[in-house]
Amino acid sequence: MLKGKQRSYLKxxxxxxxxxxxxxxxxxxENFIEQLKNALEARELVKITVLDNSDLDTxxxxxEVAEKTEAEFVQAIGxxxxxYKESEENKKIKLPKA
Structure with missing residues (x-):
């Protein structure tokens, strides 16, 4: 669970x-989730766009994505x-202490 200072840093x-x-x-x-898991492992922080033709709101x-990828929700704008999900092997982001 992200703390306020950590969430601000990630934003x-x-x-x-x-x-x-x-x-x-x-x-x-499932294919989308697998690709996203790979991207999270490589980057740790991923931005995703919800297109107008999607039935889901942001x-x-x-x-749903955070739950299925076991990642942390950081923010939603528009x-x-x-x-965010901490990488097992490619740790790049050092979060501030809470």
Missing amino acids: KLAHDIDSIFQIGKAGIN KEAAS KKFVI
Whole structure:
């Protein structure tokens, strides 16, 4: 569980990254989750866009994705959200102490 200071730090880092995944009309499927898990292992912090043709709203999608990838929800703004999961082998982000 992320603490306030850690979440703020991740929000600051996420500001400059581009969205690398999109959720569209196909929704969230196993293939999407597997690709996202691989990206989280490599990057730790991932930004995702929910397209207009998706049946999910941003917070629903963020909640479902975070649960299925065992990641932490960081923030949602408009149609984009950010999740974080500490990498097992490629640790790049050092979170501040709570």
